[in-house]
Amino acid sequence: xxxxxxxxxxxxxxxxxxxxxxxxxxxxxxxxxxxxxxxxxxxxxxxxxxxxxxxxxxxxxxxxxxxxxxxxxxxxxxxxxxxxxxxxxxxxxxxxxxxxxxxxxxxxxxxxxxxxxxxxxxxxxxxxxxxxxxxxxxxxxxxxxxxxxxxxxxxxxxxxxxxxxxxxxxxxxxxxxxxxxxxxxxxxxxxxxxxxxxxxxxxxxxxxxxxxxxxxxxxxxxxxxxxxxxxxxxxxxxxxxxxxxxxxxxxxxxxxxxxxxxxxxxxxxxxxxxxxxxxxxxx
Ligand code: PAF
Numbered sequence: 001x002x003x004x005x006x007x008x009x010x011x012x013x014x015x016x017x018x019x020x021x022x023x024x025x026x027x028x029x030x031x032x033x034x035x036x037x038x039x040x041x042x043x044x045x046x047x048x049x050x051x052x053x054x055x056x057x058x059x060x061x062x063x064x065x066x067x068x069x070x071x072x073x074x075x076x077x078x079x080x081x082x083x084x085x086x087x088x089x090x091x092x093x094x095x096x097x098x099x100x101x102x103x104x105x106x107x108x109x110x111x112x113x114x115x116x117x118x119x120x121x122x123x124x125x126x127x128x129x130x131x132x133x134x135x136x137x138x139x140x141x142x143x144x145x146x147x148x149x150x151x152x153x154x155x156x157x158x159x160x161x162x163x164x165x166x167x168x169x170x171x172x173x174x175x176x177x178x179x180x181x182x183x184x185x186x187x188x189x190x191x192x193x194x195x196x197x198x199x200x201x202x203x204x205x206x207x208x209x210x211x212x213x214x215x216x217x218x219x220x221x222x223x224x225x226x227x228x229x230x231x232x233x234x235x236x237x238x239x240x241x242x243x244x245x246x247x248x249x250x251x252x253x254x255x256x257x258x259x260x261x262x263x264x265x266x267x268x269x270x271x272x273x274x275x276x277x278x279x280x281x282x283x
Contacts, residue, residue, distance in 0.1 A: 001079075001082060001083045001087055001088060001089065001090065002088070002089045002090070003079065003089070003090045003092060004089060004090070004091050004092070004093075005092055005093055005094065005097065006093065006097060007093065007097060007098075007138050010052070010089065010091040010093075010138055010139065011138060011139075013088075013089050014050070014052060014089065014139055014140065017049070017050035017088065018050075018140075021049075022048075022049035022050040023047075023048045023049050023050070023142045023143075024048060024049075024050050024051075024052065024139065024140065024141045024142050024143075025044035025045070025047060025048030025050070025051045025052070025141055025142065025143045025144070025145060026044070026051075026052045026053075026054065026135065026136070026139045026141035026143070026144040026145070026168075027040045027041050027044050027051065027052070027053045027054070027087075027144070027145045028054045028056075028131075028132060028135050028144060028146070029053060029054060029055055029056075030055070030056065030057045030058065030071065030186065031055040031056075031057060031072070031073055031074070031075065031078045031186070032071070032072040032073070032074060032078070032186035032189065033055075033077075033078045033081045033082070033186075034176075034184045034185075034186065034188075035176045035184055036147050036149065036175070036176040036183075036184040036185070037053075037081075037147075038081060038085045039147075039173055039174075039176050040145040040146070040147060040173050041053060041082065041085040041086065041087055041145075042085060042086075043145055043171060043173045044143070044145050044171075045085075045086050047143055047171065048141075048142060048143055050088045050089070051086065051087050051088050051089075052087070052088065052089045052090075052091055052139050052141065053082050053087045053089070053090050053091070054090075054091040054092070054093075054135050054139070055075070055078055055082075055090060055091070055092045056091075056092065056093055056098060056131070056135075057071050057073060058098075058127060058128070058131040059095055059099070059127075060099070060103060060123075060126070060127035060130060060131060061123075061124050061125075061126075061127030061128045061131065062124075062127070063121055063122070063123065063124065066121075067187075067190075071186070072186060072189055075092065078090075091135075091138070091139065098131070098134060103130065105130075106126050106129075106130050107126070107129040107130045107133045107160060107164075108126045108129065109125060109129055109156045109159055109160050109163070111249070111250075112152070112155060112156055112159060112248075112249065112250045113125035113126070113152075113156055115243070115245060115250050115251060115252065116152050116241060116243055116245065116250060116263055116265070117152050117265060117274065118152070119241065120240055120241075120265070125152075125153070125156050128153055128156070128157070129156060129157065129160050132144075132157055132160070133160070133164075133166075136166055136168060140168075141168050142168055142169065143168060143169045143170075143171055144157075144168055144169075144170055144171070145171045145172075145173060146170060146171070146172055146173070147172070147173055147174075147175060147176075148172050148173065148174050148175045148276070148278070149175040149183045149184070149185065149274070149275065149276070150274070151261055151263060151276040151278070152250060152263070154170065154172045155247070155248075155250065157170055158170045158172075175275070177203065178200075180196075180197070180199075180200035180203070181200050181202075181203030181204065181207070182196065182199045182200050182202065182203060183202070183203065183273075183274075183275045185273060185274075187271055187272065187273065188271075188273075190269070190270070190271040191268060191269070191271055192269070194236070195236055195268045195269055195271070198234040198236045198237060198268060199237075199268055199273055201230055201231055201233060201234050201237060202231070202237075202264055202266060202273060202275045203275060204230055205226075205227040205228075205230040205231050205242070205264060206227070206262060206264060206275060206276070206277050208226055208227060208230055209223050209226065209227050209244075209262050209277075210262075210277060210279075212226060213256065213279060213281065217256075218255050218256045218257075218281075219254070219255060220244040220252070220253055220254055220255065220256065221254070223244060223262070224242045224243070224244060227242045227262075227264065228242055231264070231266065236268050236269065237266050237267075237268055238266060238267040238268070239264075239265075239266050240265040240266055240267060240272070241263070241264070241265050242263075242264050243262070243263050243264075244256065244260055244261070244262050244263075244279070245260060245261050245263065246259075246260060246261075247259040247260055247261050247278065247279075256279060256281060257281075258280070258281060258282050259278070259279065259280050259281075259282065260278075260279040261276055261277075261278055261279065262276060262277055262279055263275075263276035264276065
């Protein structure tokens with residue numbers, strides 16, 4: 001496995017693989033890797049001949065009062081995990097390499113970035129779409145792999161790729177969970193043991209919603225109230241949103257008709273956690 005800190009070297013390695021006729025898969029990450037990321041690397045290995053993992057804590061997607069400074073950066077461990085999972089190249093640039101000057105060029109997806117996480121993180125998705133565009137331009141992958149846990153991010157990136165005719169396919173892989181149901185996230189590292197136990201109620205609320213939908217529940221107010229009841233059983237959980245939205249527009253809906261997304265964001269202590277499940281009643 002190779003590690004490149006510079007754009008020039010990353011491009012050189014990728015183009016050598018491309019010259020050998022290999023297809024290129026990119027797994028963009030901010031490091032602090034867990035089994036969720038490993039599942040993305042494994043999916044990339046199944047579908048592509050040469051797998052690039054980017055590890056870059058992207059400052060432009062963090063708000064001024066967010067955790068950019070304290071975001072975990074266990075690089076040595078991350079590199080070991082990438083190697084074990086079979087990555088061919090890790091691209092691990094510095095902030096100066098990615099943003100040599102103050103960024104004034106942005107890729108901005110409108111509308112679908114306004115609801116859900118966009119409400120409390122107003123410029124977050126602009127940072128994500130801009131850095132992903134830069135990574136796609138640097139690596140030129142045939143496919144890029146994202147997790148379902150960040151459902152809005154995956155939908156926004158898919159839309160950006162479609163709107164801008166970017167020549168790659170976006171693959172969304174299932175959320176990986178702890179035994180308790182808690183979705184794996186690099187931010188779970190911030191949780192105390194008690195908080196981690198309480199955080200399992202996020203999944204519990206989503207599961208209840210799924211059960212109600214499976215037995216015919218369609219009114220989103222009723223479903224959301226039930227989810228709120230479950231989350232409120234834990235005093236440590238501060239609800240940011242519980243939403244059921246159209247899977248394309250990401251606007252709130254009153255009634256589930258075909259495909260939708262149930263999504264939750266909470267704070268436990270100072271840790272912000274999100275989770276979701278895609279709804280499809282056409283199946
Ligand atoms: O999901 C993440 O870790 C980040 O938002 C991403 C896609 C790597 C962009 O910085």
